[in-house]
Amino acid sequence: MGFQRVAEIQEFEKIDKKLIELDDKKILLTKVEGNYYAISNKCPHMGGSLYEGSLQDGVITCPRHGAKYDAKTGKGLGKPKILFLEFKMHDDRSYPVMVEGSDILIDINAE
């Protein structure tokens, strides 16, 4: 399928993240340091919505148990915790993003 148009640059004047639904997949599109990045919205720990988490300095924190991910790459940066128990960290999946004119495109089928 290749790259598909999912948003416009101008939408990100007032927001820094957007939830995209594409072919039954939920993708978190973020703007970090002027560039756009896409990772799966589903937290690899127990499926929390990363869109509902906080984005700060390029790090997205899952609202459910606090796991932290690099919004640029999906790399796990901080383990999920429930009370005093820490869980194994898994990386989130990332997707290629391309800007074409005023459009933002994502390729969700890229390996």
Ligand code: FES
């Ligand atoms: S579901 Fe995201 S940290 Fe548990």
